[in-house]
Amino acid sequence: MGILMNSKTEALIQLRSTHSFGRDVNNCDTGLSDSLCSRNHCIIEYIGNTWVLIDHSKNGTYVNNKKVEAKRVSLNKDDTLTFSKKGGESFIVISTEPPQPFLINQSKNHFIQLTSNNILPNENHPELLIYRHNFEWVLEHDKTVKKLYSHDNITLNKESWVFFPNDTIQDTVTHAINGLSSIHRYTLYFSVSLNEENVQVSIQHHDDTLIDFGYKAHHHILLILARQRLLDEARCIPDSEHGWIANEVLTSELGIDTSHLNTHIYRLRKAFEEIKFPQTPVERRFGELRLSTCPFIIKKGNTNEQYMMQ
Structure with missing residues (x-):
């Protein structure tokens, strides 16, 4: 999956298929603290086979210290992203792999990358099953069987995790057609x-x-x-x-x-x-x-x- 690393703290960010950055922490996936940043500064989106940064800011976004002039640019591994000309917070592109579903423990910033069929935490201690059925996600736990949606909370090992399917439109449509x-x-x-x-x-x-x-x-x-x-x-x-x-x-x-x-x-x-x-x-x-x-x-x-x- 696409992964960024905070240059200062080394914390990892697992990119959603469409991932937003900005000062509006209630509506953006990753909050930015720099006062020069816009409330909804930019998004990084997986388009085709590439992660693309799309700039929506007033003061600009920078990739490898160069301002994104055309409002969008493809990202490559090891690129450095900053969100104002004065520097501030910066992130390094660690991985440009396609989006993958994952669970994240936000209190510990731990994540579990998922496939289309998962037993968690493992086969020896099966607590729950998460899998993709047609183009829907399903959670099984004890007798409970329910559909999973993005941002759903899941309890695993007595801890709270959040589910992100990271499906793309192309992936969903292809899966549906192939199954018909x-x-x-x-x-x-x-x-x-x-x-x-x-x-x-x-x-x-x-x-x-x-x-x-x-x-x-x-x-x-x-x-x-x-x-x-x-x-x-x-x-x-x-x-x-x-x-x-x-x-x-x-x-x-x-x-x-x-x-x-x-x-x-x-x-x-x-x-x-x-x-x-x-x-x-x-x-x-x-x-x-x-x-x-x-x-x-x-x-x-x-x-x-x-x-x-x-």
Whole structure:
């Protein structure tokens, strides 16, 4: 992500995709104390593949001691930014990487860079899950499942953190287009041993490309959820309600606790994410889970069960 460092204090600033600077500390992302600075002095925005400084000030902004004459300039690593001709506060560009989602503990100026699928603080101590579903962000904690929005407060390790998705318009639109109807091009295959001790999962694209995930413990979760979809279909339950299972039922059947379940789900999402599967494999709502809607076939011995989307 884009990062600036205060030249005097060495404090780091993680850039939002559009990041404002100025004396108006209530409305700017980073406050400036110099009286020569404007209330809304400038913004730094990620445009295309570049961080661009756009000057809105009365007295000017300086990059490497040169005034930004055209009101905008592309930034490079190691550039020095100052906000008045007398110097004052200055910042060094440490990183020009694209925007990334992050959590920040503002009282300690600590931050956690996020990916599209996160288990926090780690797999051994899973307290919460944060992930991107289609082009929305979701937080899961215990039985709570809710959408996340920019500037939402999150409690992690008994401390308060603020969430910044750092999505760009181009990123959101591309993600939405890529996800449309693409799930129909895949079929999920389960190969189950006769004693059901081993579950192999693979995905076949309609161009015959086969991706084999092998035998994993967390595949048992997908198998149980897939069978619930088949059961609900046989009961003529509406398609929109196929497959939901209560968390307690699933943990009881698997013989694991909620933390262990969350770790398994994180690993499932991570595996599917790595192959750029167009949706998360498991959906959640309050106290329930289900296999995401997709065609699948379960093979056990000489029997095949299939679920095909309408």
